[in-house]
Amino acid sequence: MSVVRVAAAVLQRADGQVLLAERPVGKPWEGWWEFPGGKIESGETPYHALVRELREELGIEVEKAYPWLLRRFEYPDRSVELHFFIVRGWRHDPHGCEGQQLSWQHPAALTVGPMLPANAPILAALGLPSMYAVSNAVELGEQRFLERLQRALDQGLRLLQLREKHLSLESLERLAEQVLTLAQPYQARVLLNGEPETARALGMAGVHLSSERLMALPERPHDMLCAASCHDAQQLARAQSLALDFAVLSPVLPTLSHPQARVLGWEGFSTLVQGSSLPVYALGGLQKAHMEQAWQHGAHGIAMMRGAWD
Numbered sequence: 001m002s003v004v005r006v007a008a009a010v011l012q013r014a015d016g017q018v019l020l021a022e023r024p025v026g027k028p029w030e031g032w033w034e035f036p037g038g039k040i041e042s043g044e045t046p047y048h049a050l051v052r053e054l055r056e057e058l059g060i061e062v063e064k065a066y067p068w069l070l071r072r073f074e075y076p077d078r079s080v081e082l083h084f085f086i087v088r089g090w091r092h093d094p095h096g097c098e099g100q101q102l103s104w105q106h107p108a109a110l111t112v113g114p115m116l117p118a119n120a121p122i123l124a125a126l127g128l129p130s131m132y133a134v135s136n137a138v139e140l141g142e143q144r145f146l147e148r149l150q151r152a153l154d155q156g157l158r159l160l161q162l163r164e165k166h167l168s169l170e171s172l173e174r175l176a177e178q179v180l181t182l183a184q185p186y187q188a189r190v191l192l193n194g195e196p197e198t199a200r201a202l203g204m205a206g207v208h209l210s211s212e213r214l215m216a217l218p219e220r221p222h223d224m225l226c227a228a229s230c231h232d233a234q235q236l237a238r239a240q241s242l243a244l245d246f247a248v249l250s251p252v253l254p255t256l257s258h259p260q261a262r263v264l265g266w267e268g269f270s271t272l273v274q275g276s277s278l279p280v281y282a283l284g285g286l287q288k289a290h291m292e293q294a295w296q297h298g299a300h301g302i303a304m305m306r307g308a309w310d
């Protein structure tokens with residue numbers, strides 16, 4: 001079966017809502033909802049197809065579009081390869097130039113549907129925020145870390161990795177309880193860097209695997225979020241084949257926590273994440289101000305340890 005290559009756009013407003021379109025009468029899957037976009041013509045790059053499709057379908061001019069995920073899916077009559085972009089800047093108000101109905105929607109609470117079957121993991125990925133903070137109680141001291149965590153939650157942090165490898169199980173339990181108590185009113189999700197069973201026992205939303213654990217794990221846990229640390233193509237491929245929720249790729253820049261590690265640089269990062277079916281956070285020596293650069297290089301967002309608590 002030949003592969004249909006498609007450019008698809010997640011137009012995202014500052015409030016997080018994304019634009020969905022209903023497939024018009026007469027097309028395959030009519031009445032189903034999708035992200036605006038269409039087939040990549042021969043000789044076109046995915047980006048150029050995106051710009052053309054959004055002009056033709058929505059009457060907008062793309063100003064800021066970032067490469068995001070590649071999703072392969074088998075329909076009964078065709079295989080599709082969907083090149084998703086996140087579009088954060090455009091000129092003119094989108095309207096359905098082909099008579100299609102449009103709707104701005106919160107990815108986690110759609111009020112239109114059904115969505116095309118290929119798109120379920122895309123909606124899940126859109127539920128992940130741009131920033132992923134990694135705890136640093138060992139350097140800050142627990143009290144100061146908890147104060148900084150409270151401040152970060154107030155400022156919008158919604159995803160956190162508790163990574164305190166030096167602690168005994170008893171001390172970890174105590175700290176985890178305090179962290180979860182702070183995170184709960186914000187519905188912020190906390191992942192434990194460790195084993196799935198420990199994460200489950202501590203009531204965490206998920207587990208974050210070390211790269212070593214990632215390579216050894218036969219199957220991902222299905223009752224919680226599951227993410228992993230990756231440093232090369234082989235580990236990223238493993239994270240994709242286990243269908244994890246997301247990966248973290250590091251170190252992008254030199255970092256104090258891993259002074260010996262070979263730095264990827266932004267170009268190395270972007271080469272590795274190109275074509276990823278999973279959202280990938282950039283990590284290593286980053287500050288909040290690196291967000292735009294991370295998006296330009298194909299990252300879902302940035303992960304930070306020291307930078308998250310400044």
Ligand SMILES: Nc1nc2c([nH]c(=O)n2[C@@H]2O[C@H](COP(=O)(O)OP(=O)(O)OP(=O)(O)O)[C@@H](O)[C@H]2O)c(=O)[nH]1
Pocket residue numbers: 004006007008027028029033034035036037038039073078080082116117118119
């Ligand atoms: N634009 C878009 N297409 C998607 C999404 N998800 C998804 O599976 N697709 C698939 O990607 C293909 C998009 O091609 P298209 O919209 O230009 O073509 P089409 O179905 O109208 O078919 P036709 O032009 O051959 O009649 C379709 O097979 C569609 O089912 C999505 O979110 N947006």
